[in-house]
Amino acid sequence: MVLKKNQRLWIAEKAQPRSSIDLVNIMRQAESMIRHTAFRPPSPPAKWLESGLREEFEKAGTTAHRLATGGDGWVERLGDDVMISHKNEVVLTELVAGLTAWTAKESWKPARVFTRFLPLKNADRVSPVLHSGDETLPVTTVVTEAGIRYGLDFATGYSHGLFLDQRANRAKLAVLRPKKLLNTFAYTCSFSVVAALGGAETLSVDLSRKSLDRGKQNLALNGIAETKHRFVADDTLELLPKLAQRGERFDSIILDPPTFSRGNNGRLWQVEQHFEDLLRAALEVAGPKCAILLSTNCTKMDEAGLERQARACAKLKRRTADYSRTNTPADFPVGEGAKTVWMMVR
Numbered sequence: 174m175v176l177k178k179n180q181r182l183w184i185a186e187k188a189q190p191r192s193s194i195d196l197v198n199i200m201r202q203a204e205s206m207i208r209h210t211a212f213r214p215p216s217p218p219a220k221w222l223e224s225g226l227r228e229e230f231e232k233a234g235t236t237a238h239r240l241a242t243g244g245d246g247w248v249e250r251l252g253d254d255v256m257i258s259h260k261n262e263v264v265l266t267e268l269v270a271g272l273t274a275w276t277a278k279e280s281w282k283p284a285r286v287f288t289r290f291l292p293l294k295n296a297d298r299v300s301p302v303l304h305s306g307d308e309t310l311p312v313t314t315v316v317t318e319a320g321i322r323y324g325l326d327f328a329t330g331y332s333h334g335l336f337l338d339q340r341a342n343r344a345k346l347a348v349l350r351p352k353k354l355l356n357t358f359a360y361t362c363s364f365s366v367v368a369a370l371g372g373a374e375t376l377s378v379d380l381s382r383k384s385l386d387r388g389k390q391n392l393a394l395n396g397i398a399e400t401k402h403r404f405v406a407d408d409t410l411e412l413l414p415k416l417a418q419r420g421e422r423f424d425s426i427i428l429d430p431p432t433f434s435r436g437n438n439g440r441l442w443q444v445e446q447h448f449e450d451l452l453r454a455a456l457e458v459a460g461p462k463c464a465i466l467l468s469t470n471c472t473k474m475d476e477a478g479l480e481r482q483a484r485a486c487a488k489l490k491r492r493t494a495d496y497s498r499t500n501t502p503a504d505f506p507v508g509e510g511a512k513t514v515w516m517m518v519r
């Protein structure tokens with residue numbers, strides 16, 4: 174889908190881009206939105222956060238949570254700002270109107286509203302766009318979750334830096350208080366920050382050096398020195414056997430891989446196909462007692478399937494384990510967000 178010249182001019186004028194990068198992003202969003210909007214069935218209306226829950230979150234030291242979830246989009250409160258993620262323009266319009274109605278009832282208004290288009294293909298992903306609010310404010314901000322500080326960035330990529338659907342799992346890790354955590358596919362290292370605050374030594378692994386640098390900043394934001402914390406920019410699948418060979422053992426391991434990615438040397442990672450390989454390799458570095466988080470956003474996988482795969486791997490590696498699931502948090506409808514299982518290896 175390529176926009177016609179008059180459509181491009183109209184968008185350039187209406188959207189008021191502040192730079193040529195902004196303009197390119199807006200054009201790509203527009204093209205992709207038009208492509209995916211055609212013939213879409215109407216999505217169920219968004220469910221907004223119940224009255225009083227925002228105050229509850231704040232009392233618990235949490236300023237990053239969902240405000241609304243619908244079939245084709247959702248709204249997040251991120252500190253003083255809001256991010257609307259949407260699959261098409263119709264949903265975007267509905268969520269903007271919903272936000273206006275919701276904030277009119279609550280004694281809270283966002284400083285800025287960002288919007289982010291959710292494309293079908295990773296290749297179509299673009300950075301969020303400022304929809305309303307002061308454009309001179311910094312594109313970075315700090316949010317809190319259970320009093321822990323995380324830096325967000327609205328401009329450098331598709332994701333802002335904190336996956337809110339992992340809040341309950343971060344809380345569980347805080348309770349588990351591991352001594353040595355292996356955080357694979359670590360992104361901005363939120364799990365490492367939680368474990369570090371509980372006194373753990375951590376090893377965070379991600380292909381992206383930039384994400385790991387943001388992880389280091391998250392540790393610093395919480396006053397944690399880097400001494401006991403390692404950050405390795407590598408392919409998890411290649412690093413795990415090396416860690417096993419070196420005799421490294423962990424009492425907690427986070428396995429939250431993407432659905433698709435290209436690892437070192439362009440090697441294809443496809444979660445449905447490779448999750449068991451990953452778990453078998455992880456079991457080689459699991460200490461005598463180890464809490465392993467199994468997590469995926471793949472729409473074709475569910476928790477029962479994750480547990481089945483984990484049981485098969487445990488049997489193969491002659492390990493026994495108990496399995497548990499975390500409760501859906503109050504700001505997420507049942508079935509929304511990452512599918513996760515805790516495998517407690519004995």
Ligand SMILES: C[S@@+](CC[C@H](N)C(=O)[O-])C[C@H]1O[C@@H](n2cnc3c(N)ncnc32)[C@H](O)[C@@H]1O
Pocket residue numbers: 334335336339357358359360361362363364378379380381384407408409410429430431434435436437442
């Ligand atoms: C879904 S995010 C992980 C989110 C993270 N667990 C959290 O809660 O913040 C996926 C991350 O995996 C990284 N990644 C993708 N393929 C990888 C690989 N083969 N080895 C290591 N990291 C990889 C990406 O760079 C990205 O940061």
